[in-house]
Amino acid sequence: MKPYPKNKTNIGILNRYQEVIELSLKKNMPNSNSEVYNLLKYTMGWIDKNGNQKDTNLGKTLRPALCLFTCESIYGSIGPSIPAAVAIELIHKFSLIHDDIQDKDRIRHNQATLWAIWGVPKALIAGNVLRIIADKCLEELVKNGSSIDRALFVIKILTQAYLEMIEGQYLDIYYEGFPGITIEEYLNMIKHKTGALIKSSLQIGAIISTDNSDIINAFAQCGSSIGYLFQIRDDILGVWGQSKYTGKAVGADIKRRKNSFPICYAISNSQNKTKDFLIKKYSKKIITNKDVLDILDVLDNLKVKKQAEEIAIHHGEKAIQALKQKNISYNTRKQIEELIYFLLTRNH
Secondary structure (H helix, E strand, O other): OOOOOOOOOOOHHHHHOHHHHHHHHHHHOOOOOOHHHHHHHHHHOOEOOOOOEOOOOOOOOHHHHHHHHHHHHHHOOOHHHHHHHHHHHHHHHHHHHHHHHHHOOOEEOOEEOHHHHHOHHHHHHHHHHHHHHHHHHHHHOOOOOOOHHHHHHHHHHHHHHHHHHHHHHHHHHHOOOOOOOOHHHHHHHHHHHHHHHHHHHHHHHHHHHOOOHHHHHHHHHHHHHHHHHHHHHHHHHHHHOOHHHHOOOOOHHHHOOOOOHHHHHHHHOOOHHHHHHHHHHHOOOOOOHHHHHHHHHHHHHOOHHHHHHHHHHHHHHHHHHHOOOOOOOHHHHHHHHHHHHHHHHOOO
């Protein structure tokens, strides 16, 4: 895979739809005085914790952008897919609210998380409300031109995707404290936790736009591969990412005893004393800063970062290959390729 300028942020797919995504998200947020909606506006970056208006972009909006891009590339317009794209982003945000509670994360996107300010019970309710709002957004599919049968198919695919996402999150929690899960177990976990919603973003964009099953399957396969590379890159940043970009210390995921790709790969591909050393360190209730440095030394000796990057690239190439059909335009493939280069080199 040819090189691409690192950390380039002017990526067409991610930037082109920002305004319509933002406006559509705000349009679908209920206009109510109930405090729960202030919590949701805060997590979307529209107000601060005191209710003052602000304009902050919290996140890449990757998933809705992929949905809109796929629809536009096939159908020629994003219009029919806007309700689904909004629902996908709200489901993603709902998962992050619950994720932060489960992982006890107090900061996300350089601001305090909901539970850290308002407590766990209110944050749980806010997350649940956001998921319900996402479901209601899908009612607009028919108004935007989709047939009832097509809308029902979209709802089925999206519901299955976020069921798999929640199953993946459960696996992530279940594996905590069990060092040495296999690469196969890890890949199955991220296929659900991260991959399901990303895959469905492209798949739904295609379903709304065409009846051609070959095209729909091609975009679904592309999305599945993007899901793998996205999470593996996330795991690389969770171990070696620079704090000025990630907002976390180097080795943050090690400190949390997270079963990320670097750890799973290292334990699976080490032997005897090295494997015992890693398992012993990861079995501790509290991992010290010295433990982190010791584990990082082992990962460096095993060249784990290089292996992780190569596997992420492999999935990027699979994503590009999935779209190499005569009936998918060259311009569509080039834009996906550009996005993949960005995702493989992003620093946060």
